[in-house]
Amino acid sequence: MASDSLRFYGAIYVxxxxxxxxxxxxxxxxxxxxxxxxxxxxxxxxxxxxxxYFQHLRWERRSLSGLMALALTLFALLMVAASFSVT
Structure with a gap:
């Protein structure tokens, strides 16, 4: 079992x-x-x-993954808004 996990994370690293x-x-x-x-x-x-995989969000509840997607979307919108305020 531990060998499978090591092989899996090794493949992700590669x-x-x-x-x-x-x-x-x-x-x-x-x-x-x-x-x-x-x-x-x-x-x-x-x-x-x-x-x-490394932060284990793959195995978390979907609501937590949705919350992360929302945070990422809001962050992207803030970056776009900031780029317009600079120019």
Whole structure:
């Protein structure tokens, strides 16, 4: 049982390592906007892996996950509003 858990978290770690390596590959290989979009997608996937598995939100109640999604949405809206107030 402990070996399965170690193998599972090891696989998540390897996936995060591959995503970090792909970030460098995208940055050096593609045009700026394609690389930026690809890196944002990779960052989102890495965030989902970390939050879902290492912070155990995958096994929490759906109401808690919904609360986290609401907080993330409000944070994004605040960032957009702040960017308009700066310019």
């Amino acid at each position: 996936a995060l390592l591959v995503a970090a390596t792909l970030k460098v590959v995208f940055e050096r290989s593609f045009d700026y906007w394609i690389a930026a979009g690809s890196i944002l997608v990779l960052a989102s996937l890495k965030t989902l892996l970390i939050v879902g």
